[in-house]
Amino acid sequence: MAKDEERYLLQALEFENFLRACLYRYTRNSADVEELLQETYARLLTAGAANEPEVRSVRAFSLTVARNVAFDWLRHKQIVPIELVADMEAMDVLDERDQIDAIVNSHQELALLVKAVQELPERCRQVFTLRKVYGYSQKEIAARMNITENTVEQQLTKAARHCAQALFDQPLGERHGTFFDRFRKRKQAHDGGD
Amino acid sequence: MAATDVAAAAVAWLIRLEAQTSPEIWDRFQEWLDADPRHRAVFIRLRTAWTHCDRLKLLRPADGRIDPDLFMVLGTPPRP
Numbered sequence: 001m002a003k004d005e006e007r008y009l010l011q012a013l014e015f016e017n018f019l020r021a022c023l024y025r026y027t028r029n030s031a032d033v034e035e036l037l038q039e040t041y042a043r044l045l046t047a048g049a050a051n052e053p054e055v056r057s058v059r060a061f062s063l064t065v066a067r068n069v070a071f072d073w074l075r076h077k078q079i080v081p082i083e084l085v086a087d088m089e090a091m092d093v094l095d096e097r098d099q100i101d102a103i104v105n106s107h108q109e110l111a112l113l114v115k116a117v118q119e120l121p122e123r124c125r126q127v128f129t130l131r132k133v134y135g136y137s138q139k140e141i142a143a144r145m146n147i148t149e150n151t152v153e154q155q156l157t158k159a160a161r162h163c164a165q166a167l168f169d170q171p172l173g174e175r176h177g178t179f180f181d182r183f184r185k186r187k188q189a190h191d192g193g194d
Numbered sequence: 195m196a197a198t199d200v201a202a203a204a205v206a207w208l209i210r211l212e213a214q215t216s217p218e219i220w221d222r223f224q225e226w227l228d229a230d231p232r233h234r235a236v237f238i239r240l241r242t243a244w245t246h247c248d249r250l251k252l253l254r255p256a257d258g259r260i261d262p263d264l265f266m267v268l269g270t271p272p273r274p
Contacts, residue, residue, distance in 0.1 A: 009235060042231035042232045044235070125263075130260070132250045167243045168239070
């Protein structure tokens with residue numbers, strides 16, 4: 001079934017900032033990280049389509065895929081990465097206890113989304129509002145706002161890009177700190193025989 | 195192809211396909227998807243985010259009024 005092959009990718013999207021943080025270990029350049037992330041997702045799609053046993057932990061699997069992508073890229077650039085093996089193994093501890101995070105995250109997500117929409121230029125925001133809150137078609141929006149359908153399409157494209165960025169691209173400064181704080185706390189609990 | 199170019203193409207397709215379509219447009223879309231495995235992955239990512247935005251229908255006021263400036267009236271979103 002075609003939809004099935006998306007399952008690893010869709011799950012991985014939920015912790016994109018985790019993958020991104022991992023990829024930042026291999027390069028400081030955000031454009032490079034974007035490329036590596038896209039390649040990681042492409043491989044997750046391929047994995048989803050393959051006739052292999054079901055992956056037990058999508059998080060650990062995605063991390064492995066991301067690391068392989070990074071290594072391939074570095075090998076191509078002829079750079080040898082220094083790997084902290086103990087560090088990477090400890091990251092498997094993060095698989096459990098995700099439900100609470102999911103609930104907290106959905107409140108945060110809505111707040112982030114609202115903020116992102118408030119940042120849009122006026123006409124763009126209005127077009128977006130009519131489309132996503134009120135369910136107007138592009139044709140209906142054009143008629144109501146007295147603009148061309150082409151313009152509606154352009155504005156929605158801009159809005160979609162901005163909202164996707166708000167939902168997935170957490171600024172590294174903010175979320176990054178939280179993520180590694182949680183990681184450290186869990187590692188302590190885990191090492192203490194939790 | 196640069197990551198930003200793929201993302202730009204993906205979002206353009208995403209929005210284009212929500213408007214009037216034709217078999218020719220869908221064929222061209224399929225060609226674009228088939229051109230590079232990254233295209234599909236990035237498209238799915240954007241589609242997922244765009245679908246998440248449907249949640250915003252919850253903000254529709256109960257009195258049925260249509261307000262394109264709804265988001266500017268909101269402070270922080272109410273806790274569900």
